[in-house]
């Protein structure tokens with residue numbers, strides 16, 4: 001287990017004020033100026049413009065605020081933030097949707113269009129279809145903060161792996177490609193393991209090939225995940241303490257099979273068990289991260305407030321990390337946060353966002369006057385009333 005926290009930071013070359021350095025305004029900013037939604041969830045055909053640095057989408061419950069925010073996320077990652085099933089984003093009873101966005105990326109004006117029809121997705125940049133969606137990832141970054149989205153803290157290991165992968169996949173193309181390759185080979189190895197139950201003789205050459213491929217990918221991914229944690233901890237620390245006002249010691253433990261043994265060793269030594277259970281039991285697909293405050297595991301012992309601050313700190317840390325590594329400020333998407341946050345956390349979050357070191361911010365709220373009041377009279381805020 002690799003533990004990174006206040007103590008470990010003593011040995012880390014990165015100073016604790018790292019976050020401030022990360023959040024210096026960058027010139028190569030990303031902006032979404034306009035979005036068009038066709039047959040996307042509750043939108044039949046709508047166009048919205050985002051003229052101000054901060055846009056607040058307001059409307060009654062169920063009017064489509066979150067859906068619009070999700071459409072912005074879709075343009076950035078070619079998938080919904082809230083649903084793993086593409087078909088859920090299609091307006092009920094229809095067979096496809098299209099979302100188009102006009103972006104400003106530094107000096108470039110770019111049109112991104114995502115189309116889903118008859119279970120097939122296509123993504124276009126300036127009307128030219130991408131051959132690989134991976135070419136899109138990392139250029140249009142966004143960070144979504146949705147307070148109900150607590151599975152990152154309370155859920156099993158999968159949402160945490162997905163979260164780390166979504167960050168590293170954006171900043172490191174080799175990581176994304178190796179991860180996709182690893183997942184493909186893992187399925188093939190598992191299919192091979194299942195097949196052996198029906199065979200009288202075993203041909204190991206195929207297994208050797210899978211093992212070799214998995215080992216190469218896993219070694220790279222494990223190294224990058226370990227490095228990420230060291231870079232990320234100062235950011236998490238800073239944002240957590242700014243949000244909570246507390247002085248708790250934060251620790252994040254990275255539990256990975258590869259912390260103890262190489263992937264080759266796990267695959268070779270664990271073969272009997274893998275054959276018995278007909279799946280690959282060890283590897284980077286089992287990695288997890290455990291969050292603690294003052295030595296107590298957050299998931300088990302944290303208060304609701306501590307968990308909320310931690311979730312927000314993870315997301316703001318993600319924002320800061322992506323800005324530095326990608327060289328542009330991602331779009332910050334805040335879903336219904338003012339409804340769900342207590343006053344002190346809300347003020348702390350606003351003071352961070354008002355720093356002007358953030359790029360475009362798009363948020364949702366049922367009460368426009370609450371947003372106007374929260375940001376102050378001088379803030380340049382655009383309102384979209386649904």
Ligand SMILES: Nc1ncnc2c1ncn2[C@@H]1O[C@H](COP(=O)(O)OP(=O)(O)OP(=O)(O)O)[C@@H](O)[C@H]1O
Nearest residue numbers: 041042061062063064065066067088089090091092
């Ligand atoms: N695939 C779909 N087709 C048609 N309508 C949909 C689809 N998916 C969701 N909706 C509708 O979208 C509406 C919910 O939109 P959304 O969650 O964006 O609302 P909201 O304004 O964020 O609400 P709240 O303030 O309660 O969070 C619901 O009325 C729901 O029925």
